Amino acid sequence: MPISMPKSLSALRERPYQLLWTARSISALGNALIPVTVVFAILRSGGSALDVGTVLTCHAVGQVAMLPVGGVWADRLSRKLVLMATDAIQAVCYGLLAVMIFLHQAAVWQFAVTYTIAGMAMAFFTPASRAVLPELIGSEHLQPANALLGLTDSTTKVLGPALAALLLAVSSPGTAILVNAVSFLLSFVLVSRMHLHRQAQRSEKQHFFADLRDGWQAVAERRWYLANLLCWGVWNFAIAFFFVLGPVVMQDGHGGATAWSVIMITGSVGSIVGGLAALHYRPRRPLVVTNAAAMLGILPLALLAPPAPLFVIALGVAVAFVMTSLVGEVLATTQQQLFPEEILARVSSLDWMISLIAMPAGYAAAAPVAHFLGMRTTLLVAAAVIGTPCLLLNLSPGVRSVQRLPDGTIGIVGEPETTTPAETAPLASTVPVPTETPGPSTP
The missing domain is CATH 1.20.1250.20 (MFS general substrate transporter like domains)
Incomplete structure (x- = not known):
């Protein structure tokens, strides 16, 4: 059987x-x-x-x-x-x-x-x-x-x-x-040995820069989606402060390398739990839910500021990393369903590029900002930078218009905040994004 x-x-x-x-x-x-x-x-x-x-x-x-x-x-x-x-x-x-x-x-x-x-x-x-x-x-x-x-x-x-x-x-x-x-x-x-069930339709051949422009223009025309990508870029920039300043806080009389290893291990476990959750959880409003969940990224930074006891920091990091993994897979699926397949790789490349630029920039900025503002203030400011854009983004009608349809796929319901041709055009006929948004990233 x-x-x-x-x-x-x-x-x-x-x-x-x-x-x-x-x-x-x-x-x-x-x-x-x-x-x-x-x-x-x-x-x-x-x-x-x-x-x-x-x-x-x-x-x-x-x-x-x-x-x-x-x-x-x-x-x-x-x-x-x-x-x-x-x-x-x-x-x-x-x-x-x-x-x-x-x-x-x-x-x-x-x-x-x-x-x-x-x-x-x-x-x-x-x-x-x-x-x-x-x-x-x-x-x-x-x-x-x-x-x-x-x-x-x-x-x-x-x-x-x-x-x-x-x-x-x-x-x-x-x-x-x-x-x-x-x-x-x-x-x-x-x-x-992988045989494709079907081959995605390819756009007519044109100049390389014209292809590049068309892919990125598809994102720019959905201004609420571009705002979502930039929001996650800000998220990745701010969370980098945690990875740079966290070991410094731990080294300063709070457990040193051993304590930091415990925090990283719990974060890794959280990522795995989030991946398991993503196998089952399919939110009705994917972008609203992911932006709300992203505010849990406040926890690692805010808990370091006092700093809280080790087990509290570790628990906060685990919760945040559960969110990171879960959100990444939901966002990937949403991206695959919102854009036609013939431009999907170009859209994905823009998504990944924003994330890959944002996090190294955060690594570079963390120490100088902490030196200027002080450790505690810097961590709290970084926490605010993570939470505020995600909260405000959910006020966008375009973000709220992205919903799961009765057949389980994701589409745009009602009128988004702009009515450009790209937004009113039909979505990809077949639908399946980050970790390469990829959404939130972890090193």
Whole structure:
């Protein structure tokens, strides 16, 4: 007798999605080894802290700079082929880097070049992986499909550093980097076997910048949606203050590194719980609910300001991270259903670009602002910056007009606050967004 599958796992019944989910799970676990491994690989190769910062910056800049390009080409080409190409490029990059480490020939500039190219490949992968989902499964399975992918990412972020530490203890950094290269190779093989149920309609070929303009104009014409993206950019900017100033507060007589580790672990557990919740929870007004839930991001910052007892801070962080994971998957599904499939990758690339710029900017601003205003005031101001835009945004008629329809899909009900052609045009015929909004981000 066949075993029935829970509705929350219904997306896994679809063979193409099974292959994508398995490929993403393998490559995500391999890639989760890299943040820890690359740092120690650079240091063991004779590099300095400045070298580490330079390499990490190169990766981030390469990704942000190429996101608009990646969005355009993921809408122009087969998204399956884009995913295969990004897997192949990253497998080669990390494979070459591992070989150089094994041969003791790795220099800082080689780390910078290979890590930059890998970041550029991610800029193509991220919008393509979001936009390909409607081509794999039916609209009724899109939120569980997003939630399963988000849950995988959250879980690998917990397991990856632990596995990296184990590999570094028993071998060289080259081993962990080689494992990552193999993970992308396996992902390439799985994606190559993925047969799309249908191919999304492609726009007529035109100049690259015209394609780029059309995608971003679709967002700009829905002013309430653009305001929502910018609101989440502000959210990511402000939450970065928590990650920079939190360890400083803990170090100042409140438990030090051990206390901060406890807080981070509870946050990771919260992310997993939020991913599980996203398998089931389908709010009637997605943007209203996500903006209201986003105000829980106040908790980590506000609780650090006194600071509260460790267990209270940890509980607040766990609650906030539950929200972060849940909101990210709801927003991803909403984005996939509000925009036509032929421009979805470009819309996703703008979403991710705002998030990727906002959080590093917050990292850079946190310490100078704290030095000028003081630690407690800075944390409280950052908490207000998180909560206020989210609260005000829910007053927008356009945000409230986004609702779940009787058939379970998401559409615009009634008249949004503007009546531009993009807003009055029909939505995508098939519907399936962040973590790459992606909505809120976590490092």
